[in-house]
Amino acid sequence: MSTPLQIVVCGSIVPDPLQTLEPVTSPGGPALKNEMMLPAVLDPWASHALYEAAHLAQAHPGSKVWLVSMGPKAKLQQVMMTVAQKVPFELVAIDGTASGFADSFATAAALAGAIEAIPGLDKSRLLLFGGWESASRGAGSTIQMTAERLGITEQFQGVDRIAVRQDGSFEILERIEGGRHQVSVCTAPPAALGWATGFLPEPRNNPQVGMANMKAIMPALMRAKPATATDPGLAYVSVSLPKQQRETRIEKNMTPEEIAREIAAWIRED
Amino acid sequence: MESTLLLVHTEADGALAKPALEALTSALALGGELTVGLVGGAVEAAARIAAAAGALRILAVSGDEFTQPRYATDAAAAEAIARAAGAAIVLAPATARWSRALPGAAYRLGGRIDTHATGLAVRDGAPAVTRWFYRQRMEAVLTRTARPWFVLLDVGCVTPWEGAPAASAQLETIAVAAPESRTTVTGVQAPKADEQTIRPDAKLLFVAGAGWTKKQPDGAVHIEEAQQLILGALRGAQASLGGSKSLVDSTGEGEAVLPFMTHLNQVGQTGSTPRHQKGLSTCCHGEEPHVVGWRFVTERRAVNLDANCGWARGKADVVYVADAFAVVRELNRLLA
Numbered sequence: 001m002s003t004p005l006q007i008v009v010c011g012s013i014v015p016d017p018l019q020t021l022e023p024v025t026s027p028g029g030p031a032l033k034n035e036m037m038l039p040a041v042l043d044p045w046a047s048h049a050l051y052e053a054a055h056l057a058q059a060h061p062g063s064k065v066w067l068v069s070m071g072p073k074a075k076l077q078q079v080m081m082t083v084a085q086k087v088p089f090e091l092v093a094i095d096g097t098a099s100g101f102a103d104s105f106a107t108a109a110a111l112a113g114a115i116e117a118i119p120g121l122d123k124s125r126l127l128l129f130g131g132w133e134s135a136s137r138g139a140g141s142t143i144q145m146t147a148e149r150l151g152i153t154e155q156f157q158g159v160d161r162i163a164v165r166q167d168g169s170f171e172i173l174e175r176i177e178g179g180r181h182q183v184s185v186c187t188a189p190p191a192a193l194g195w196a197t198g199f200l201p202e203p204r205n206n207p208q209v210g211m212a213n214m215k216a217i218m219p220a221l222m223r224a225k226p227a228t229a230t231d232p233g234l235a236y237v238s239v240s241l242p243k244q245q246r247e248t249r250i251e252k253n254m255t256p257e258e259i260a261r262e263i264a265a266w267i268r269e270d
Numbered sequence: 271m272e273s274t275l276l277l278v279h280t281e282a283d284g285a286l287a288k289p290a291l292e293a294l295t296s297a298l299a300l301g302g303e304l305t306v307g308l309v310g311g312a313v314e315a316a317a318r319i320a321a322a323a324g325a326l327r328i329l330a331v332s333g334d335e336f337t338q339p340r341y342a343t344d345a346a347a348a349e350a351i352a353r354a355a356g357a358a359i360v361l362a363p364a365t366a367r368w369s370r371a372l373p374g375a376a377y378r379l380g381g382r383i384d385t386h387a388t389g390l391a392v393r394d395g396a397p398a399v400t401r402w403f404y405r406q407r408m409e410a411v412l413t414r415t416a417r418p419w420f421v422l423l424d425v426g427c428v429t430p431w432e433g434a435p436a437a438s439a440q441l442e443t444i445a446v447a448a449p450e451s452r453t454t455v456t457g458v459q460a461p462k463a464d465e466q467t468i469r470p471d472a473k474l475l476f477v478a479g480a481g482w483t484k485k486q487p488d489g490a491v492h493i494e495e496a497q498q499l500i501l502g503a504l505r506g507a508q509a510s511l512g513g514s515k516s517l518v519d520s521t522g523e524g525e526a527v528l529p530f531m532t533h534l535n536q537v538g539q540t541g542s543t544p545r546h547q548k549g550l551s552t553c554c555h556g557e558e559p560h561v562v563g564w565r566f567v568t569e570r571r572a573v574n575l576d577a578n579c580g581w582a583r584g585k586a587d588v589v590y591v592a593d594a595f596a597v598v599r600e601l602n603r604l605l606a
């Protein structure tokens with residue numbers, strides 16, 4: 001018989017990747033132009049963590065998944081309408097910034113505080129999930145610091161696979177240099193896993209799951225406590241967009257042979 | 271300049287890999303008093319390099335327990351060295367091993383950490399870190415007052431330190447009882463040498479997009495040939511293989527696929543941001559979420575049937591409007 005799992009997924013929201021972003025200066029430091037108006041999505045690597053969590057929970061009856069998400073309440077509500085359709089989870093919302101210019105140390109404090117306050121959570125059985133990096137700050141340090149605050153010192157980053165075995169131990173594949181995976185075995189939870197892409201496709205929308213999730217999402221948003229994730233000791237000297245435009249030469253009339261010759265010569269150049 | 275600790279781990283053979291030597295260059299450029307901290311199974315050879323580079327102190331945590339990359343032992347070793355060094359600034363290369371372990375060590379010391387630093391300069395006597403935000407869409411320079419300040423330096427931004435190791439080095443060994451851990455590293459999974467398509471040190475990144483698996487002008491799909499052409503180009507140009515999200519995702523969705531193409535190859539917003547001097551995009555549309563992954567690819571060319579693809583809009587230096595099958599077939603002949 002498999003033991004039920006308790007999985008807490010940390011994931012915030014980020015601007016839709018197809019949006020053009022422009023930095024602006026706000027009283028609180030750098031921000032994005034029209035930040036509150038930009039369409040947002042659940043942070044992609046965190047969403048993989050959520051799908052993996054749901055997949056594991058389904059395989060281990062009695063398991064439960066929470067999604068702990070810090071962001072401006074109104075934006076969280078918008079994004080959750082979509083996320084709720086995907087897999088069953090219970091939302092724990094924190095009303096705060098989702099800015100890439102916030103700090104991981106402070107964010108981890110807010111996340112750990114919210115996790116500590118989850119009623120009935122048994123930390124000795126906890127699997128703490130999240131994306132290994134966000135698409136906003138890309139810090140790759142929030143999960144580690146959150147886990148430390150929760151006393152979790154079995155940690156994995158760039159995870160592509162977890163396989164839970166009969167005895168409750170699990171094997172984990174983490175991305176390392178050169179397109180390889182490090183394989184580890186951890187005998188039992190608690191553990192923290194920062195997910196890369198994993199191997200699961202995005203689940204299809206399921207209106208029934210959506211309805212069940214939404215019942216708890218609205219009250220969770222009402223309960224969301226405010227938190228700050230800025231660090232007064234962090235100062236931005238500048239934030240700028242790269243000079244993106246290249247002068248593109250467009251060749252429409254070269255034969256494949258001519259193109260291949262030109263590319264081969266270019267490859268051989270130093 | 272404030273005191274600096276450079277934290278590096280040794281490889282299985284006791285040597286320092288390129289990322290560590292690059293971080294040494296960055297640490298020396300900061301100009302503060304330098305302590306080098308070493309973690310690994312064997313550290314003597316690395317200590318002689320640190321001595322040759324002019325480290326004032328060399329601290330080490332070594333032994334069998336510290337050979338394998340594992341969070342619990344690595345974080346404990348890094349924490350112990352950072353406490354012993356008492357440095358304000360802690361620099362380290364952004365290897366998978368340190369990226370996993372150092373955020374936790376920074377937390378234990380009450381410090382802060384910045385990762386993916388692509389540049390480090392001195393401003394008013396303190397470091398200023400350059401890093402990218404929103405997946406390489408904007409670049410910022412930042413400073414901090416909190417100490418210790420850990421900075422993980424991205425690989426490939428500076429020249430690795432070069433020099434002969436010193437004849438000997440004075441090494442201060444720090445005794446750390448390996449913390450109890452429930453984790454055992456059991457091995458590494460890698461494609462067989464001749465199937466390895468990810469080559470971080472390659473000069474050329476060859477990107478394959480979903481077009482390779484789509485219906486071609488003759489109305490048919492040519493997966494077999496696509497596979498041979500792509501692998502041929504990788505061999506001929508000694509290139510590293512990148513893929514678009516659409517192409518690598520098709521693996522999971524039961525469509526016709528290229529078996530050597532995995533999520534590890536994906537370049538872009540939710541993939542990697544590799545560093546290569548040149549990049550050749552084939553059958554890939556060049557949409558923004560893909561192209562942000564090319565931030566550190568200097569020279570860019572693309573082959574696409576569509577003259578209005580994303581690459582043509584200022585994202586590549588040259589766009590060849592042509593059939594990639596025909597071009598790569600010929601290219602492979604020339605490179606063979």
Ligand SMILES: Cc1cc2nc3c(=O)[nH]c(=O)nc-3n(C[C@H](O)[C@H](O)[C@H](O)COP(=O)(O)OP(=O)(O)OC[C@H]3O[C@@H](n4cnc5c(N)ncnc54)[C@H](O)[C@@H]3O)c2cc1C
Nearest residue numbers: 479480481514515516538539540541553554555560575594
């Ligand atoms: C949250 C999110 C994250 C994303 N992250 C990423 C990411 O990390 N990486 C990424 O790549 N994408 C990412 N995307 C997806 C991105 O927006 C595009 O959908 C994707 O890059 C398209 O892939 P493609 O160009 O290979 O395929 P397509 O858009 O299908 O383009 C295929 C191209 O092949 C060309 N073609 C076909 N046959 C030939 C031929 N014989 N010769 C020459 N050209 C040919 C066509 O003209 C076309 O331009 C993300 C999207 C979202 C929403």
